[in-house]
Amino acid sequence: MPCTFIRLAGCPLRCVYCDTPQAIPLDSGQTQGFETIIKSLPAPKTPVVLVTGGEPLAQKNCISLLEELVPLYSHVQLETAGAYDISNIPKAVSIILDIKTPGSGEVERNRWQNLTILPKNTEIKIVLTDRADYEWAKDVIQKYDLINQCSVLMSCTWGSLNPKDLAAWIVEDNLAVRLQLQLHKYIWGAEETGV
Ligand code: SF4
Numbered sequence: 001m002p003c004t005f006i007r008l009a010g011c012p013l014r015c016v017y018c019d020t021p022q023a024i025p026l027d028s029g030q031t032q033g034f035e036t037i038i039k040s041l042p043a044p045k046t047p048v049v050l051v052t053g054g055e056p057l058a059q060k061n062c063i064s065l066l067e068e069l070v071p072l073y074s075h076v077q078l079e080t081a082g083a084y085d086i087s088n089i090p091k092a093v094s095i096i097l098d099i100k101t102p103g104s105g106e107v108e109r110n111r112w113q114n115l116t117i118l119p120k121n122t123e124i125k126i127v128l129t130d131r132a133d134y135e136w137a138k139d140v141i142q143k144y145d146l147i148n149q150c151s152v153l154m155s156c157t158w159g160s161l162n163p164k165d166l167a168a169w170i171v172e173d174n175l176a177v178r179l180q181l182q183l184h185k186y187i188w189g190a191e192e193t194g195v
Pocket of ligand 1: 011012013014015017018019020021023024053054055081
């Protein structure tokens, strides 16, 4: 679905598989007021606008930006690493919440309380590096009853875990999760950015 990305600069995490390292430094972006950001969005509007990063919630004005976008777009999404409190996100915003696995190198950053207050329209995204991550993720899904609360997506670290293997594990376990592929890498190539 066509989607406009608003990518906020800066991230305090250092996932081993990060595919947007260019957005990690806080000074990789420019300071802009909400009016300037909103004016720069494409017209006609895309069906979805997604606020992402870096880690968007690391910026204190992120929630105010979401509040500005809600009346303008029928579908506003926020993608977050799951390390920050999500309780103040406007209800109209659908959240894509990462759970960081041991293989990511950032498992200690998970804010587990978030998994107890998930809005119904949340998508949980778990990027897996290997079979051990998959087994760990299954335990987390069961512990927090995630499948009955929201959509759960599993994806593979590019070049590290083969999607064929992950597909086989999911089918074997009859696990009610969706396998997510990084479509932009299949379509435009793994190194292409800004697509
Ligand atoms: S949270 Fe996202 S942007 Fe930050 S290091 Fe991890 S993958 Fe990269």
